[in-house]
Amino acid sequence: MLVVACIKQVPDTTQVKIDPVTGTLIREGVPFIMNPFDTHALEEALRLKDKYGFRVAAITMGPPNSTLTLRKALSLGADEVVLLSDRAFGGADTLATSRVLAEAVKKLGEKEEVVMVICGKQTIDGDTAQVGPGIATRLRYPQLTLVDQIKSVDVNTKKMIARRKLEGHHEIVEVKLPVVITVVREINKPRYPTVPMRLSSEDMPVTTWDNKTMHLDETTIGLKGSPTRVNRIFSPERVKGEIIGDGLKNPEEAAALLANKLVERDIIHL
Amino acid sequence: MEISNWIFLAILAVALIAFVWSCRNKFRLLALGKPEDRSGSGLKRVWNVFVYPLLQRCAVNPFYRFGINHAILFWCFLVLLLANGEFLIHGVLPGATFAAMPNGLYFTLAFAFDIVSILALLAVLLAVSRRLFFPPKYIQARSKDAFIILGMIATLMIAFFGSHSAEIALGEVTAAKYMPVSNWIANTFMGATAESTLEIVKNVFWWLHAIVLLSFLNYLPYSKHMHILTSIPNVYLRNLTGSTSPKREEFKKGNTFGVGKVNDFTWKNLLDAYSCTECGRCSDNCPATKTDKPLNPRLVIHDIKVNLLKNGPQIVDGKPVMLPLIAPHHEGSIEEDVIWDCTTCGACVAVCPVFIEQFPRIIDMRRHLVETEGKFPEELLGFFENMEQRSNPWGITPGDRAKWATGLDVKMFEAGKTEYLLYVGCFGSFDARAKHVTVAIARVLDAAGVSWGILGKDEKCCGDSLRRLGNEYIFEQMAKDNLKTFQAKGVTKIITECPHCFTALKDDYAQYGVKLEVIHHTEFINNLIKEGKLKLNPADLGKTVFHDSCYLGRYNNIYQAPRETVKAATGKAVVEMDRNLERGFCCGAGGGRMWLEESRGKRINIERTEEALKKQPRTICVSCPYCMTMFEDGLKDKNADKDVQVLDIAEVVVKALKK
Numbered sequence: 001m002l003v004v005a006c007i008k009q010v011p012d013t014t015q016v017k018i019d020p021v022t023g024t025l026i027r028e029g030v031p032f033i034m035n036p037f038d039t040h041a042l043e044e045a046l047r048l049k050d051k052y053g054f055r056v057a058a059i060t061m062g063p064p065n066s067t068l069t070l071r072k073a074l075s076l077g078a079d080e081v082v083l084l085s086d087r088a089f090g091g092a093d094t095l096a097t098s099r100v101l102a103e104a105v106k107k108l109g110e111k112e113e114v115v116m117v118i119c120g121k122q123t124i125d126g127d128t129a130q131v132g133p134g135i136a137t138r139l140r141y142p143q144l145t146l147v148d149q150i151k152s153v154d155v156n157t158k159k160m161i162a163r164r165k166l167e168g169h170h171e172i173v174e175v176k177l178p179v180v181i182t183v184v185r186e187i188n189k190p191r192y193p194t195v196p197m198r199l200s201s202e203d204m205p206v207t208t209w210d211n212k213t214m215h216l217d218e219t220t221i222g223l224k225g226s227p228t229r230v231n232r233i234f235s236p237e238r239v240k241g242e243i244i245g246d247g248l249k250n251p252e253e254a255a256a257l258l259a260n261k262l263v264e265r266d267i268i269h270l
Numbered sequence: 271m272e273i274s275n276w277i278f279l280a281i282l283a284v285a286l287i288a289f290v291w292s293c294r295n296k297f298r299l300l301a302l303g304k305p306e307d308r309s310g311s312g313l314k315r316v317w318n319v320f321v322y323p324l325l326q327r328c329a330v331n332p333f334y335r336f337g338i339n340h341a342i343l344f345w346c347f348l349v350l351l352l353a354n355g356e357f358l359i360h361g362v363l364p365g366a367t368f369a370a371m372p373n374g375l376y377f378t379l380a381f382a383f384d385i386v387s388i389l390a391l392l393a394v395l396l397a398v399s400r401r402l403f404f405p406p407k408y409i410q411a412r413s414k415d416a417f418i419i420l421g422m423i424a425t426l427m428i429a430f431f432g433s434h435s436a437e438i439a440l441g442e443v444t445a446a447k448y449m450p451v452s453n454w455i456a457n458t459f460m461g462a463t464a465e466s467t468l469e470i471v472k473n474v475f476w477w478l479h480a481i482v483l484l485s486f487l488n489y490l491p492y493s494k495h496m497h498i499l500t501s502i503p504n505v506y507l508r509n510l511t512g513s514t515s516p517k518r519e520e521f522k523k524g525n526t527f528g529v530g531k532v533n534d535f536t537w538k539n540l541l542d543a544y545s546c547t548e549c550g551r552c553s554d555n556c557p558a559t560k561t562d563k564p565l566n567p568r569l570v571i572h573d574i575k576v577n578l579l580k581n582g583p584q585i586v587d588g589k590p591v592m593l594p595l596i597a598p599h600h601e602g603s604i605e606e607d608v609i610w611d612c613t614t615c616g617a618c619v620a621v622c623p624v625f626i627e628q629f630p631r632i633i634d635m636r637r638h639l640v641e642t643e644g645k646f647p648e649e650l651l652g653f654f655e656n657m658e659q660r661s662n663p664w665g666i667t668p669g670d671r672a673k674w675a676t677g678l679d680v681k682m683f684e685a686g687k688t689e690y691l692l693y694v695g696c697f698g699s700f701d702a703r704a705k706h707v708t709v710a711i712a713r714v715l716d717a718a719g720v721s722w723g724i725l726g727k728d729e730k731c732c733g734d735s736l737r738r739l740g741n742e743y744i745f746e747q748m749a750k751d752n753l754k755t756f757q758a759k760g761v762t763k764i765i766t767e768c769p770h771c772f773t774a775l776k777d778d779y780a781q782y783g784v785k786l787e788v789i790h791h792t793e794f795i796n797n798l799i800k801e802g803k804l805k806l807n808p809a810d811l812g813k814t815v816f817h818d819s820c821y822l823g824r825y826n827n828i829y830q831a832p833r834e835t836v837k838a839a840t841g842k843a844v845v846e847m848d849r850n851l852e853r854g855f856c857c858g859a860g861g862g863r864m865w866l867e868e869s870r871g872k873r874i875n876i877e878r879t880e881e882a883l884k885k886q887p888r889t890i891c892v893s894c895p896y897c898m899t900m901f902e903d904g905l906k907d908k909n910a911d912k913d914v915q916v917l918d919i920a921e922v923v924v925k926a927l928k929k
Contacts, residue, residue: 012659014667015667031660033659189651191644192640192646192651194641194644195527195642195743200523
């Protein structure tokens with residue numbers, strides 16, 4: 001039985017600078033990392049592997065250099081990794097991306113029963129949080145977003161109980177397998193690759209599936225299959241705020257004034 | 271030979287066989303250790319054995335004055351080896367005795383044995399009273415083991431006097447008048463005793479001596495006094511490289527990484543464990559032990575020994591081991607907390623009388639935890655990821671490395687155009703306070719007309735913290751990356767700002783076959799002053815204490831350069847803290863502790879700051895960015911940061927630079 005972790009290689013946005021002239025991101029020289037939320041998705045898949053003996057597949061759609069992130073997944077304990085890479089997949093929005101990923105999950109399911117697909121709740125570059133639910137929709141699997149705890153998985157009755165972290169409260173849900181879940185950071189603490197794992201993963205293959213393997217209708221994927229149109233990217237202009245008190249001369253008074261304002265506007269409660 | 275000789279021969283044979291058997295059982299376990307080369311430098315090694323054990327340089331130490339008592343006992347022991355050798359042979363062959371030698375020689379020996387025996391008895395009594403009435407805090411002074419051995423030695427001496435004075439009273443000893451103590455006892459207490467009683471007294475004491483001596487021999491291998499057998503070889507085999515840098519690991523599939531079980535240590539590490547005398551000096555100088563943390567270096571070594579004795583025979587027989595090496599507290603196991611408490615300050619190694627290498631064993635076990643198990647305190651995960659991805663502890667953009675130089679005229683290193691590389695390091699590049707130090711160094715170098723440059727964004731972290739935290743795998747990547755950069759840019763002469771970078775570049779990188787000329791800014795600036803290249807006007811910094819950085823002092827023996835520099839720059843000698851030079855107390859940040867929470871015991875930097883404040887300084891002078899941070903935090907904590915400033919050596923010099 002297979003757990004599929006969907007991971008994405010993203011530019012390290014903490015390192016990204018914005019071109020002051022054009023207002024666009026300077027991508028040059030920015031290191032790539034595994035999307036931080038996806039590290040928790042992969043970790044949860046690995047924990048299910050440790051606990052229930054599932055196999056873990058990590059998949060990503062992206063340019064050929066995404067193998068770096070898949071190699072990291074192998075060094076952490078993924079059993080197999082698949083890179084979905086083809087020019088035809090490029091320029092995809094969340095709809096087209098979820099189509100390719102869902103098809104890849106189906107393809108993996110031909111060899112081995114898939115019990116769960118785990119995604120991070122969102123990526124730090126796109127921040128849409130749409131791909132996970134998109135995969136569930138394409139696969140016709142139930143979906144649980146924002147999971148912060150998997151309480152139990154029962155492969156006999158094909159049921160799982162998980163907890164979702166919602167605003168101000170939790171929701172505990174029983175769901176039928178197979179399921180797509182998206183996870184929040186609080187779900188776990190990712191492990192660190194051990195040296196023996198790093199060394200043994202060096203020889204493990206990274207499978208690449210292009211569209212010759214996937215046979216997807218090119219009008220449904222990539223740029224052609226993406227209805228989203230980007231009109232303009234811009235940094236929101238910062239509106240000058242109100243200066244309250246004099247923090248240098250009298251920090252206590254300034255802090256008290258600030259606290260009062262926040263209470264007045266119902267932002268904090270004392 | 272009479273019947274009693276035959277009986278003694280039988281007992282002696284059993285005792286000797288038992289002793290050899292015990293030794294064999296113990297020493298064969300050393301072969302379980304991994305190989306390690308400690309050959310070469312034979313003459314130097316013999317000299318060390320002469321100076322340390324034979325002249326007792328090991329025990330005698332101005333801070334441990336009682337060591338002189340050990341020296342006296344040791345020298346007595348050497349002389350009495352002769353006496354006891356004769357005693358054993360004489361017990362089997364009545365004719366074989368020193369009394370059969372020419373009178374001059376015999377009388378001299380008899381005199382020596384008599385005097386030495388009373389000295390040994392007094393030394394033992396002193397040792398017992400010390401343990402009973404004024405026990406040092408850093409050892410379990412009232413240990414059963416210690417009293418058993420001291421009791422045995424005292425009994426041996428009493429038996430010696432008992433049997434010899436009875437012999438004298440019987441008129442059997444020609445050397446009687448050369449044996450003042452025995453003779454006095456014979457004359458004072460045995461003058462009127464019947465001959466038959468004297469015979470009994472003589473025999474009782476003789477047999478008491480014989481039994482206790484052979485028991486002593488057989489007790490040794492099972493007690494801390496095993497060091498009598500192992501410490502001299504241990505001194506002979508000491509590390510002579512002058513570097514305590516961890517060894518490289520070979521990253522090949524199938525290898526083990528670090529030490530997770532006792533037979534992953536090398537045979538020399540295991541011999542170390544057998545050599546511990548339980549003197550407690552390492553504990554007394556360990557910053558973790560002194561601030562009530564679980565780590566006690568003596569107990570680490572003790573636990574390794576207990577683990578070996580317990581598991582060794584199982585391993586020899588190919589059976590599974592009984593006792594895990596790293597596990598929650600149990601004698602023979604070492605707790606993870608203990609392993610993470612170490613600052614690798616090196617005080618334990620520096621102070622050990624028998625050259626045991628305590629803290630490197632902790633790094634061995636950290637390697638196992640990090641590399642094989644992926645287990646370490648939570649806060650290190652971010653640190654490791656930052657290091658791996660961005661080559662600095664905080665995960666700051668590598669491109670910002672040269673930001674400190676904004677607005678300054680700093681050149682990029684270019685072979686042929688610049689002579690020295692200033693290797694700034696992560697603190698000097700990114701830390702707000704340390705950046706001032708970097709600027710100060712730049713000003714001093716420029717004032718002296720030194721030709722220098724930096725690598726800017728091409729500089730990577732040296733990897734010191736990673737290595738000392740046991741993450742050798744990533745350290746190696748960094749070392750190789752840096753060396754590649756040095757090679758590509760033609761860097762051969764390097765000035766470092768941080769003593770940790772200094773040690774890493776100089777000693778750790780040398781393990782990769784690259785010899786770099788590395789100098790720490792403290793020494794470099796001191797040389798500039800000596801060569802007259804810096805014109806200084808003594809600056810008034812008030813009372814200035816100097817804190818020895820472990821990685822400059824103990825690691826690299828640089829003690830005088832910073833002191834001379836402060837003197838040149840302020841016109842006054844530094845005020846010394848109570849613990850200084852080789853005994854300097856760590857700031858608490860080394861060994862990767864900078865990146866770990868310090869939740870157990872008192873904070874080390876508070877302890878050290880309090881020690882500095884005792885001298886009522888206006889300035890605390892440091893030579894390391896870690897120490898700088900720890901003192902500044904300590905001063906804030908003690909509410910003393912308004913009255914006391916922390917300055918790096920370079921900043922002290924800048925204040926004295928003639929405008």
